[in-house]
Amino acid sequence: MNKAQMEMVGLVVIVIMLTLGMLFLAIFAFKEGTEKKVFTREGLAYSSMSAVMKTTIDSSVCEGSFRPKIGQELLEDCAQNHQESPSGFSLYKCNEKHSCVFLQEIIGELLQETLGTWNKRYQFRSTLIRSSTSEPEELLNIVSVKGNCPKTRERDSSGIFPIQVRNAGLIENVLYLCD
Numbered sequence: 001m002n003k004a005q006m007e008m009v010g011l012v013v014i015v016i017m018l019t020l021g022m023l024f025l026a027i028f029a030f031k032e033g034t035e036k037k038v039f040t041r042e043g044l045a046y047s048s049m050s051a052v053m054k055t056t057i058d059s060s061v062c063e064g065s066f067r068p069k070i071g072q073e074l075l076e077d078c079a080q081n082h083q084e085s086p087s088g089f090s091l092y093k094c095n096e097k098h099s100c101v102f103l104q105e106i107i108g109e110l111l112q113e114t115l116g117t118w119n120k121r122y123q124f125r126s127t128l129i130r131s132s133t134s135e136p137e138e139l140l141n142i143v144s145v146k147g148n149c150p151k152t153r154e155r156d157s158s159g160i161f162p163i164q165v166r167n168a169g170l171i172e173n174v175l176y177l178c179d
Contacts, residue, residue, distance in 0.1 A: 041156040041177045044120070049158035049175040052110055052124075062094040070106065071163065071173075074099050079128050079139060079168040100140065108143045115177070116145050123149040123176045130169040139171060149178035 053071030068074050077091045078100040086101045094102040107124060115122045124143040127136045142148065149155040155178035163171040 042158075044115075045122075045156055045158040045175050045177045048111070048115060048122075048177075049124075049161055049173070051114075052107060052175075053161055053173065055106075055110065057094055057106070062092050063096075066092060068092050068094075070103065071161065074103055075126070075139075075163055075171055075173070076165045076168070078103055079163075079165045079171050082128065082139060082168075104140050104143070107140070111143060111175075112145065121145060121149060121178050123178075125172075125174050125176075127172045128169055129172065134169075136172075149176040153178045 053069075055070045056067050057070070057074070059067045062068060066073070068077075074092055074094075078098075081088065081090050081098070082100060086098050088098065090098040090100070092099045092102075094106075097105075103126075111122060111124060122145055124140075126139040128139040129136045155176045157177075158175040161173040163173070165171060
């Protein structure tokens with residue numbers, strides 16, 4: 001009788017050890033997938049934002065022989081002439097539109113053709129900070145698909161892409177990706 005009880009206790013201990021081993025295996029498997037997903041999302045956000053900022057607009061689209069970049073000339077012009085938008089003065093008139101209006105459209109198209117095609121939920125923000133004492137203001141309307149990426153959702157950021165603009169302040173551009 002004692003020998004049978006000892007064997008049963010041994011089997012129970014083995015089953016408990018196997019169960020704990022499977023539990024630890026499951027925990028580590030889920031943890032690795034989350035880190036990889038976050039890293040991939042951060043990398044995608046950064047590379048997408050970098051590509052948008054470096055995009056050069058064809059000279060046939062903008063007046064004159066200019067080939068402005070989104071992340072330099074167009075955003076700077078929009079910040080300097082933000083008060084004149086949508087129909088006032090703009091140094092770069094692309095598709096006969098104020099630079100702010102054109103940027104709103106082209107950034108939306110670029111992100112839709114890439115992240116939107118891949119069914120990613122994203123939010124692009126461009127904020128103008130005139131001085132340290134003034135409130136930040138939205139330079140462009142928020143560009144997003146499938147709703148915004150609020151802070152309450154699991155989201156990753158491209159990081160801030162700042163642009164210092166003479167006589168206007170600082171432009172902070174950021175792209176969020178979320179699930």
